[in-house]
Amino acid sequence: MDTPRVTIWGTGTPRSFRPLWMAEELGIRYQHKPIGPRTGETQTPEYQQLNRKQKIPFVQDGDVKLSESLAICRYLRDKYPSEQVLKPQDLFTKAKEDEWCCYIYGELDETSLYVMRRHGDLSMIYGESETTVNASRAYAEKHFEVVGQLLEARTYLVSDQFGLADLFLMSCIDWANAYQVGLPDNLHNYHAHIAERPAYMRAMKLNYPDLFGGD
Ligand SMILES: N[C@@H](CCC(=O)N[C@@H](CS)C(=O)NCC(=O)O)C(=O)O
Numbered sequence: 001m002d003t004p005r006v007t008i009w010g011t012g013t014p015r016s017f018r019p020l021w022m023a024e025e026l027g028i029r030y031q032h033k034p035i036g037p038r039t040g041e042t043q044t045p046e047y048q049q050l051n052r053k054q055k056i057p058f059v060q061d062g063d064v065k066l067s068e069s070l071a072i073c074r075y076l077r078d079k080y081p082s083e084q085v086l087k088p089q090d091l092f093t094k095a096k097e098d099e100w101c102c103y104i105y106g107e108l109d110e111t112s113l114y115v116m117r118r119h120g121d122l123s124m125i126y127g128e129s130e131t132t133v134n135a136s137r138a139y140a141e142k143h144f145e146v147v148g149q150l151l152e153a154r155t156y157l158v159s160d161q162f163g164l165a166d167l168f169l170m171s172c173i174d175w176a177n178a179y180q181v182g183l184p185d186n187l188h189n190y191h192a193h194i195a196e197r198p199a200y201m202r203a204m205k206l207n208y209p210d211l212f213g214g215d
Pocket of ligand 1: 013014015016037038042054055056057067068069070
């Protein structure tokens with residue numbers, strides 16, 4: 001079989017999980033390069049040629065080279081659409097999806113969970129601060145409440161189909177569970193329902209092989 005056109009770099013983090021899950025949902029043929037953060041693999045001259053930011057995830061599709069998990073997932077979804085994943089068609093649905101993705105990425109990922117990571121797990125680099133970790137946990141809980149309230153009346157975040165915003169929220173719920181962030185009950189139910197998707201489990205095994213016996 002010929003080499004797949006799409007290559008996805010990255011493993012082991014909620015950010016690297018997202019493109020893998022999206023690719024699995026869409027049924028794309030791709031090559032996975034499971035390089036991890038802070039292993040030296042993002043600092044090699046070859047990788048820096050691809051991504052000056054020295055970060056994962058990263059995707060190459062022919063001439064297209066992309067970093068940023070949200071940009072990558074949206075690109076893959078739009079380039080290789082599948083009935084498995086919502087592809088908003090009208091301006092309103094596009095705007096609502098954008099709103100939820102920005103909120104989840106900005107408030108849950110970057111402002112809360114990653115700050116907890118920086119001053120918890122990565123405190124040898126960024127400095128230890130229990131105060132910051134606790135304040136970020138409280139901030140995350142406040143914003144998970146908002147999402148939980150919306151999901152009391154619906155199955156998916158946008159429209160009536162699994163989509164990009166759900167994929168991002170799911171990755172943040174996994175992350176929150178690992179960090180003992182308190183979540184509303186209905187978010188646990190939402191998570192359990194979506195986690196039944198076969199593509200989610202395939203991507204989990206690829207991204208967190210150590211949790212699944214290395215297969
Ligand atoms: N905003 C980026 C964040 C990417 C990012 O920070 N990746 C981390 C792992 S979660 C990384 O590659 N760190 C490597 C390093 O800092 O050496 C995204 O969503 O893709």
